[in-house]
Structures are given as structure tokens and as C-alpha cells.
Amino acid sequence: MVVERNILHLDLDTFFVSVERLRQPELVGKPIMVGGSGDRGVVSACSYETRKFGVRSGMPMRLARRLCPDALVLKGDYEAYGKYSRSVTEIITERAPVVEKASIDEFYVDMTGMEKFVGCLKWSKELKSKIVRETGLSVSWGLSNTKTVSKIAANENKPDGALYIPSTDVQPFLWKLDVSKLPGVGEKMAHTLRCMGVTKLGTLAQIPRKLMERTFGKTGLFLWDRANGIDPSPVLPHDKQKSMSKELTFQTDTTDVQMLQATLSRMVEGLAYDLRKDRWCAGKVTVKIRYSDFQTYTRQITIPATSSDHQLTLAAIKIFNALYNRRLLVRLVGVSVSKLVRGTEQLALFDASGEVVKTRLPNLYQKTDLIKLKHGENRIGHANSYHLGI
CATH class of the missing domain: 3.30.70.270 (Reverse transcriptase/Diguanylate cyclase domain)
Structure with a gap:
């Protein structure tokens, strides 16, 4: 049943x-x-x-x-x-x-x-x-x-x-709508469909499913299913969040490496605060760079699950240094953390570079987090990036 x-x-x-x-x-x-x-x-x-x-x-x-x-x-x-x-x-x-x-x-x-x-x-x-x-x-x-x-x-x-x-009214409701009303259909896809004479979801739903697959691949199957009211995707509980991210588009394209790294550092600091506040640890860090010609590149690495600023920042800067082409102007940088797991980490005695982690570091995070929670996230931050106000 x-x-x-x-x-x-x-x-x-x-x-x-x-x-x-x-x-x-x-x-x-x-x-x-x-x-x-x-x-x-x-x-x-x-x-x-x-x-x-x-x-x-x-x-x-x-x-x-x-x-x-x-x-x-x-x-x-x-x-x-x-x-x-x-x-x-x-x-x-x-x-x-x-x-x-x-x-x-x-x-x-x-x-x-x-x-x-x-x-x-x-x-x-x-x-x-x-x-x-x-x-x-x-x-x-x-x-x-x-x-x-x-x-x-x-x-x-x-x-x-x-x-x-109600379920009995789903297809009549959908089929009278313009194709642009379907989530996942952007301007480019809507234009393509209209050029094919498909303006309503009802018309899209009547196209043979195999023809949609031959024309658009997996996207065609997705569109056909949704136009026919077929969507088995589950509601994912709030505690199964997949990632957190931040990005910034600069007012002027830049090759200032120090400023780019400081920007990433500030964004990572914000993400680490969000992780600790919601009791997450992240096991993957991804950095995105968009150049002035709008070419966009990403790279990611997997790390031991952590919510510590210094560990996440080390990973982000390492990715950036490997990804960045110093001959091109940068329009946008972004960073995301994923592979989220619930809990708080047990800080290691030594960090990734072999340097001793100060025993006061967990206490420092706790105190700075309390200040941010009470007075606002931008009230305190690392000195090398705080002036950016990201």
C-alpha cells in the first residue's frame, strides 16, 4: 500500500x-x-x-x-x-x-x-x-x-x-503553468523549450519520456518527471545539513594575494563560528576562484573533521595557493565546508604543520564565540583579516 x-x-x-x-x-x-x-x-x-x-x-x-x-x-x-x-x-x-x-x-x-x-x-x-x-x-x-x-x-x-x-489535482494544476514556473528551469532552458514550441508544462508532460532523455539527458528525465508531478525526493531533516559557504565579489578585480588570503581567512573564521554554534564539524573544504573573464575554478580537500579556525584556514589557504593563477585578475573568491558531522572535536596536541597547539585555544574559541553571540559576529576577529568586515 x-x-x-x-x-x-x-x-x-x-x-x-x-x-x-x-x-x-x-x-x-x-x-x-x-x-x-x-x-x-x-x-x-x-x-x-x-x-x-x-x-x-x-x-x-x-x-x-x-x-x-x-x-x-x-x-x-x-x-x-x-x-x-x-x-x-x-x-x-x-x-x-x-x-x-x-x-x-x-x-x-x-x-x-x-x-x-x-x-x-x-x-x-x-x-x-x-x-x-x-x-x-x-x-x-x-x-x-x-x-x-x-x-x-x-x-x-x-x-x-x-x-x-490535493493529489488528484496535481496534473491539472501543473499543466496550465508556463514552463518557467518549474523549479530547475532557468532562462536558458525555458528559451530552449519555447523554441521547441513547448510553452506550458502540459505540453512538456506529453513529450515521450525517452525523447526528453535523448534530447536533454538526465535533465530531460528530471523535467519530464516534475512536469508530471513525479518527485520522490524526501524532506531531509534540518540536522542533515550538507554544507556551509561564503563568497565575496570584489568591487575591483585584484591580484593582491595578501588581501585575497586575508579575505578567505575571514570567511573561514565566520564559517568556523557557524559550525561551532550549531555543533558541527566539517571534513571537507572547497575554495572557489572566479577570474575577471568569468572563468570559475574550484578545488577541494578532505581533512579530519574539525570546527577550528586554524585547521580550516590552513586547508583553505593551501587550496588557494594551488589553485590561484597569479597572472589573472580575480573577481570573486569563495569557500565552503562540507561532509558535516554532528559533535564537537577533541583538539589534537599537534596541528597539521607539527606545531604545538596552545592549550588555551579551545578556551579562546569559547570566549570569542560568546562575544560574537552577544554583540555580533563582526565585533571580534583575527587581526590579519578583521579590517575586511566580511
């Missing part, structure tokens, strides 16, 4: 903008863009007042300001966004059986089996009311039998919306 799933998708509407408006009520109703204000900046988030002018997240800020010159541009307080996100996470996890935090402002809840004890629709409404009441944030949700359909349902009723799609 196949058990029908009930998957809820929760999406915090224009999350960064909503947080800014909670902190500054005078911003309500005004066109807002959050992101870098320089020529190289990108729109991280934008209010609905700007979207009618064509502004979208991920758009270069220079273009966005031309489209909506009256918009207020805010640098953004990512520490505050993290606090609000954690508040919502706590509200959801204390009530829900299985929760996946897909991003800072998106969540999936697997409510399969709950319908025997409480109506899933009623429970979803009550959860949304609790989030709004306790945080002041606007939430949209979708409820259906798969992650894909619940996400699309939430997106179709933003902002402050709710939509339930």
Missing part, C-alpha cells in the same frame, strides 16, 4: 526586505532593494514595489537602479536576517515532525501520517499564524504530495498566500 505524502512548503515573503521593515517601519510601502550599492553590486532581495519595474533578485544593481531610480538601496544586515531565520526555524521545529531548512527563508515539512491525528490543512494555517504572530514576518505556503508541487503552489500565491493542491 502506497502512503500518500503531505508536504508543506513555507516561504518567507521578501524576507530581507520584511526584516528591514520590521526594524524600520517607515520603510513600509516604499520601493526597497537590498544588496551591494556599488557598480559591481547585485540585488540580493527586492520589495514588490520594485518588481513592477522589472527588478529581480540576482540582477546587477546598476541595472536595477536604472529600472527603479526611486528605490532605496540598503546594504543589508545579514546577522539580523540570520537571527530572524533561526527564530522561524525554532517555531517550526518545535511543532513539526520532519523539517528541512532549504535556505534562510524556505522550509519543507513532511506531515505524512499527521492527517490521522490533525488535519494537515488546519495545522498549516495554525503554523503560519504562529510565525506571523511571534515574528511579524509574512509567510506564504503550499501543501501537496511532493516538494516540487508544494513549492510551486506557494510561489503562485505570494505574498501572504496559501494554496492546497
Whole structure:
């Protein structure tokens, strides 16, 4: 007997903008863009007042300001966004059986089996009311039998919306939508499909599955399945997070090796703090470099699981030195940690270079973490990179 799933998708509407408006009520109703204000900046988030002018997240800020010159541009307080996100996470996890935090402002809840004890629709409404009441944030949700359909349902009723799609209505709901509404279909793929005469998901769903595979490979199979409402992917519990990452695009392309290494060091310090705060250790470090010609390269190494700044920084700098082409200008650097495991490490007496690890190091981490938790992450940091303020 196949058990029908009930998957809820929760999406915090224009999350960064909503947080800014909670902190500054005078911003309500005004066109807002959050992101870098320089020529190289990108729109991280934008209010609905700007979207009618064509502004979208991920758009270069220079273009966005031309489209909506009256918009207020805010640098953004990512520490505050993290606090609000954690508040919502706590509200959801204390009530829900299985929760996946897909991003800072998106969540999936697997409510399969709950319908025997409480109506899933009623429970979803009550959860949304609790989030709004306790945080002041606007939430949209979708409820259906798969992650894909619940996400699309939430997106179709933003902002402050709710939509339930029973399993019997999944295909009629999907097939009337434009192909661009399917998660995973970007502008390039949407253009390709339209050139083939495929504008609706219903048309895509009727193409023979083998033809989609011959044309697009595994991607074609993925698209065909999703267009037909097939999505067996599970809701992964919050404690099975796969990776953490940070990256920075420079205002001016650079070959300043000292500055590049200091930037990486500062990002690693932030990631290590996040690891310790959430009781993770990381066993893999990956560094990304994007050059001025937009060519992007990554390299990774596996290390003993750790949450220590010095061990992770040693790994990141080692990768950078092996990866960096000193003849080219660098546009972006990034670092991520993965192979996450729960727990706190037992610090070794000797580090990777054979030098004695100071016995005061664990105590130092504990004290600096307390300062960051109380006063903000940027209040204290390593001297060689603290001035960067990443």
C-alpha cells in the first residue's frame, strides 16, 4: 500500500526586505532593494514595489537602479536576517515532525501520517499564524504530495498566500503553468523549450519520456518527471545539513594575494563560528576562484573533521595557493565546508604543520564565540583579516 505524502512548503515573503521593515517601519510601502550599492553590486532581495519595474533578485544593481531610480538601496544586515531565520526555524521545529531548512527563508515539512491525528490543512494555517504572530514576518505556503508541487503552489500565491493542491489535482494544476514556473528551469532552458514550441508544462508532460532523455539527458528525465508531478525526493531533516559557504565579489578585480588570503581567512573564521554554534564539524573544504573573464575554478580537500579556525584556514589557504593563477585578475573568491558531522572535536596536541597547539585555544574559541553571540559576529576577529568586515 502506497502512503500518500503531505508536504508543506513555507516561504518567507521578501524576507530581507520584511526584516528591514520590521526594524524600520517607515520603510513600509516604499520601493526597497537590498544588496551591494556599488557598480559591481547585485540585488540580493527586492520589495514588490520594485518588481513592477522589472527588478529581480540576482540582477546587477546598476541595472536595477536604472529600472527603479526611486528605490532605496540598503546594504543589508545579514546577522539580523540570520537571527530572524533561526527564530522561524525554532517555531517550526518545535511543532513539526520532519523539517528541512532549504535556505534562510524556505522550509519543507513532511506531515505524512499527521492527517490521522490533525488535519494537515488546519495545522498549516495554525503554523503560519504562529510565525506571523511571534515574528511579524509574512509567510506564504503550499501543501501537496511532493516538494516540487508544494513549492510551486506557494510561489503562485505570494505574498501572504496559501494554496492546497490535493493529489488528484496535481496534473491539472501543473499543466496550465508556463514552463518557467518549474523549479530547475532557468532562462536558458525555458528559451530552449519555447523554441521547441513547448510553452506550458502540459505540453512538456506529453513529450515521450525517452525523447526528453535523448534530447536533454538526465535533465530531460528530471523535467519530464516534475512536469508530471513525479518527485520522490524526501524532506531531509534540518540536522542533515550538507554544507556551509561564503563568497565575496570584489568591487575591483585584484591580484593582491595578501588581501585575497586575508579575505578567505575571514570567511573561514565566520564559517568556523557557524559550525561551532550549531555543533558541527566539517571534513571537507572547497575554495572557489572566479577570474575577471568569468572563468570559475574550484578545488577541494578532505581533512579530519574539525570546527577550528586554524585547521580550516590552513586547508583553505593551501587550496588557494594551488589553485590561484597569479597572472589573472580575480573577481570573486569563495569557500565552503562540507561532509558535516554532528559533535564537537577533541583538539589534537599537534596541528597539521607539527606545531604545538596552545592549550588555551579551545578556551579562546569559547570566549570569542560568546562575544560574537552577544554583540555580533563582526565585533571580534583575527587581526590579519578583521579590517575586511566580511
